[in-house]
Amino acid sequence: MKVLVADDHAIVRKGLKQILLDEYPFGVIEECANAEELLQKANNGQWDVVISDISMPGRSGLEALHQIRLSHPRLPVLILSMHPEEQYAIRALKAGASGYCSKDLAHEELVNAVRRVLTGKKYITPSLAETLATQLDEESQPEPYKRLSDREFDVFKLLATGKSVSEIAEILSLSATTISTYRARVLAKMSLKTNADLTRYALEKKLI
Amino acid sequence: MKVLVADDHAIVRKGLKQILLDEYPFGVIEECANAEELLQKANNGQWDVVISDISMPGRSGLEALHQIRLSHPRLPVLILSMHPEEQYAIRALKAGASGYCSKDLAHEELVNAVRRVLTGKKYITPSLAETLATQLDEESQPEPYKRLSDREFDVFKLLATGKSVSEIAEILSLSATTISTYRARVLAKMSLKTNADLTRYALEKKLI
């Protein structure tokens, strides 16, 4: 049993490692503190499964996932997230993740998820599975829900934390006008009107 | 060495425990998944230090901290947070925390923090320490938690619900410049920076 664990929080890495070692006492659990390290190690050995945080500084877990999909199509990647939220999960699964777990699950549940993805199946954290199911259900009738594009989502998150348009422009190296355009699209898609609405939404959904 | 560890994420608890066990191989590390459990265990044994997440479902880590301060005045409590935000840190320290660590610190740093608080000293996570220092440096010390005047509070509430400066000017029949001035004063008094911060604060305090 060889597992690659990636998370920028040392504490989380240790925790994952410990949980996995409890289950697989003779397993090899390797830690990666960021996406680069993850990619490097993924290319440098035979692994049974990768467990990675979705949001890490620098190249994100999502980008790393993408890379791994290309170079190791059969290596299952389980994405971990703090946020039990659809926006993240949909992205991860579209990028080829084998599973999506919220970080607050019990360790038995984590072990469970690992087992499933090892057999080639998908795993979705229970709380989210329900949400997604309802979502798909409702999609037939009302349909006010539109998915944000990646860029839009970036801008959404930054706006929700109180960044100004010009700060975001700086951060993403885009023109302020462009950010304004994204902002307008985000607001329209979400049927909201103000940045405060975004903040409230994000807080409610525990996105920030 | 007896440590109480509280966090709602099993993964984080495991990680903390492991890091502490690496450092204190014969230590007793007990896990608590929520604030109730933390209080119960704190009252039920002799501990050297408590390490607790700041935000847990139900009664928060901050409330638990308060309780512990009352019943065990000499027991050091180290607060952990995902967010290296001053708002939280200031509150935690005011409520009697011995230290404030961001969850992304390396495990050596955590061990360090524990050592410090054991000797009765305070520990503040480096990234935050810098922020706080710059703030004090940059200008007059904006004493936290000054009371807002009535007008200021009106403006505060309206801003927190997402009204724009000009809308507020309209509502209160004042010039937009005046509202901007109030806004600046409110922000200064509360040591906040953005409208999003106001919204967060208001939501937290259930003011809106």
Place this chain on the structure above:
DNA sequence: CCGTTTTGTAGTATTAATTCGACAATTGTG
């Protein structure tokens, strides 16, 4: 495979917000 929609990106012109400075009225305090 081809037309349609969505996405990523900006420029220009217009509008809103902020900074800075100011000052009278009110409040707090030794």
Place this chain on the structure above:
DNA sequence: CACAATTGTCGAATTAATACTACAAAACGG
């Protein structure tokens, strides 16, 4: 009480944000 600090209020000058508009590239839907 007298003097300092706070509060309520604003204008002018400067900056930031938004509304439109636009267009190429990518994704999608038949």
